[in-house]
Amino acid sequence: MDRIRIRGGNRLNGTIPISGAKNAALPLMIVSLLTPGTLSLSNVPRLADVRLLQRILQNHGIDIMVAGKRAGQNGMMGDVMHLTAREIADTTAPYELVSRMRASFWVLGPLLARCGEAKVSLPGGCAIGTRPVDMHLMAMEKLGAEIAIEGGYVIARARKGLKGAHIAFDKVSVGATHAALMAAVMADGDTVIENAAAEPEIGDVAECLVKMGAKIEGIHTPTLRIRGVTSLSGAEHSVIPDRIETGTYAMCVGMTGGDVLLKDANAGHLAAVFDVMRRAGIGVEAMNEGVRIHRNGHALAPVKVDTSPYPGFPTDCQAQLMALMSMAGGTSMIRETIFENRFMHVQELARLGADIHLHGDTAEVRGVKKLTGAPVMATDLRASVSLVIAGLAAEGETLINRVYHLDRGFETLEEKLSACGADVSRLAGG
Ligand code: UD1
Numbered sequence: 001m002d003r004i005r006i007r008g009g010n011r012l013n014g015t016i017p018i019s020g021a022k023n024a025a026l027p028l029m030i031v032s033l034l035t036p037g038t039l040s041l042s043n044v045p046r047l048a049d050v051r052l053l054q055r056i057l058q059n060h061g062i063d064i065m066v067a068g069k070r071a072g073q074n075g076m077m078g079d080v081m082h083l084t085a086r087e088i089a090d091t092t093a094p095y096e097l098v099s100r101m102r103a104s105f106w107v108l109g110p111l112l113a114r115c116g117e118a119k120v121s122l123p124g125g126c127a128i129g130t131r132p133v134d135m136h137l138m139a140m141e142k143l144g145a146e147i148a149i150e151g152g153y154v155i156a157r158a159r160k161g162l163k164g165a166h167i168a169f170d171k172v173s174v175g176a177t178h179a180a181l182m183a184a185v186m187a188d189g190d191t192v193i194e195n196a197a198a199e200p201e202i203g204d205v206a207e208c209l210v211k212m213g214a215k216i217e218g219i220h221t222p223t224l225r226i227r228g229v230t231s232l233s234g235a236e237h238s239v240i241p242d243r244i245e246t247g248t249y250a251m252c253v254g255m256t257g258g259d260v261l262l263k264d265a266n267a268g269h270l271a272a273v274f275d276v277m278r279r280a281g282i283g284v285e286a287m288n289e290g291v292r293i294h295r296n297g298h299a300l301a302p303v304k305v306d307t308s309p310y311p312g313f314p315t316d317c318q319a320q321l322m323a324l325m326s327m328a329g330g331t332s333m334i335r336e337t338i339f340e341n342r343f344m345h346v347q348e349l350a351r352l353g354a355d356i357h358l359h360g361d362t363a364e365v366r367g368v369k370k371l372t373g374a375p376v377m378a379t380d381l382r383a384s385v386s387l388v389i390a391g392l393a394a395e396g397e398t399l400i401n402r403v404y405h406l407d408r409g410f411e412t413l414e415e416k417l418s419a420c421g422a423d424v425s426r427l428a429g430g
Contacts, residue, residue: 002407004400004414006391007423008373011258014420016249018265018290019045019411020078020239023316024201026103027178028208028239029053032062032083033110034186035212037234043078044239048407049101056097056104060111061089078239088115095121095152105133106175108156109183112145118156122149131339135169135176142167143180143187164189164228172197172309177224181206185214187228196224199310200269204240211235243269245410247317248385250274250293251324252417254282255393259294260420267291272313276303276321280328302330302367307337319345319386326354327393328367335362345383348376352390352398373398378405385410392422399427 020043029050032039044050044066054064067080091111098104098121111118122133137147137154142165145158164187167180177197182205184191196202196218203220210216212235215227246265253260254277267274267286274284274291281301283294302325307315315338325332326349336342343363346356351374355366373396378384384405391398400406403426406413414424 001401002403002429003427004388004403004406005425005427006373006388006398006400008371008392008394008396008398010256010392010421010423012253012256012260012417012420012422013258015261015263016416016420017263018241018246018249021045021201021204021242022047022049022409023174023244024204025050025239026053027106027182027201027205028237029057029081029083030106030110031182031205031208031212032057033060033085033088033107034114034182035232035234036084036086037232038082038084039212039234040080040082040236042080042236042238044081045078045242045411047409047411048404049103049409052097052101053104056093056107057083059090059097060093060107061085061087091115091118093118093120098123102131103175105136106178106182108136108140108154109179112140112156112158113162113183113186116158116161120154120156122152122154133175135171135173136179139167139176139180140183143183143191162187164191164226166192166194168194169196171195174199174202177202178205181209181216181224181226184226184228185209185216186230186232189228191226191228193224193226194222196222197309198222200240200243208235208237211237240269241266244314244316244382246270246291247273247314248320248389248410249416250277250284250291251317251320252389252392253293254280254295254300255324255327255389256422257295257297258420259292261287261290261292263290265291272311273317276305276313279303280324299329300324300327300367302328302332304333306335309338315339315342316382318342319382320389322346322356322363322365323349323386323389325365326356326368326390327371328365330367332365332367333362334365337361344379345386348379348383348387349390351376352394354390370395372396375399375401378402381405381409385413388413392417
């Protein structure tokens with residue numbers, strides 16, 4: 001298994017290109033199940049999760065073509081992917097595949113909408129809390145599906161097709177909103193989704209669906225109004241920049257000091273994160289080409305932050321913020337409100353010398369003067385990148401094991417950081 005080796009202490013200076021958003025690319029790929037036409041996605045990040053979803057979608061009968069390199073194209077540009085689901089060959093999403101990536105459960109809605117039936121494995125355990133799918137199933141039932149759970153599978157049927165409905169979620173869920181939206185666009189009649197997640201990735205999917213012929217109002221708001229259509233066509237769509245990758249590299253620069261342009265980043269999607277970073281004393285400037293992050297010598301100020309649904313501070317940046325605050329000049333309080341158990345990084349950060357105490361859903365992070373490199377273990381996607389942030393500032397060598405977690409969500413991380421002066425390399429195998 002590959003490992004990442006970081007020798008800490010270098011400031012970051014230069015440009016880091018931001019890739020397309022993983023959490024938009026995955027549902028956008030799934031949307032292709034809804035049409036016999038070709039959906040052409042550009043700016044698709046080259047990530048292990050994208051490759052895995054390709055395999056899952058191919059199992060349903062989707063033909064996928066990833067365009068080859070073009071003259072003048074730089075290696076950091078995303079892929080162009082053409083997806084065509086002329087016919088759905090198989091409405092089953094097997095356990096072996098769904099258990100490896102939770103987002104693949106989202107095929108349930110489009111399969112039901114297009115074929116009137118779907119058999120999708122329950123996603124199973126996950127390192128960051130119980131993560132149920134009850135809201136997904138509630139939305140499908142409201143839309144007229146009959147649901148049974150047998151042998152670990154959700155078996156859903158809508159023999160006469162889906163019917164428009166009023167769906168009011170009692171909690172904000174990104175996944176359940178995707179599921180309801182992707183199913184309702186081809187249901188018979190009108191659907192209202194209340195308390196919908198308003199994450200930019202949902203808006204991106206909705207905008208793509210509109211290009212395909214869907215009728216959706218209230219995009220980017222918590223109330224989505226959908227008028228069902230009988231068919232959707234192919235379309236071309238470019239994936240939005242990854243706001244979590246943006247926030248992560250911004251915190252890398254905040255941690256080491258320096259001056260970096262996060263090229264193509266969208267500052268508007270990260271208002272809550274940048275607000276916290278400014279309060280900590282980090283320079284953040286939105287520019288035409290992206291976002292400039294800079295810090296020169298000042299000590300970081302501690303912060304008090306609660307994670308919350310968009311536009312609040314994202315849970316997917318919580319671990320990274322904790323790494324950043326581990327060297328602040330005082331005590332920070334970071335409360336996780338979305339997922340229980342999303343604190344696996346605390347023990348690993350402690351191995352580098354961080355002083356963090358957990359009180360229920362809140363982490364008390366007492367800033368220390370220095371961190372020291374050590375071997376550590378990546379436990380999930382965002383947790384593992386928090387170890388990179390800490391490693392960049394730690395004295396000596398940090399070796400991160402189980403790097404496959406990082407590869408699920410960060411494209412060429414070591415290349416992007418090295419290009420700005422960090423001493424980061426990938427050690428193959430072992
Ligand atoms: C998505 C993101 C993930 C991010 C999360 C929260 C992708 C691929 N994943 O995950 O990176 O951390 O949003 O912003 O885009 N819940 C229920 N019942 C359900 C569904 C969810 O109770 O049926 C709960 C969850 O346990 C959790 C909360 O709702 O407490 C939010 O979960 P949700 O937004 O659905 O997360 P994901 O879609 O899995």
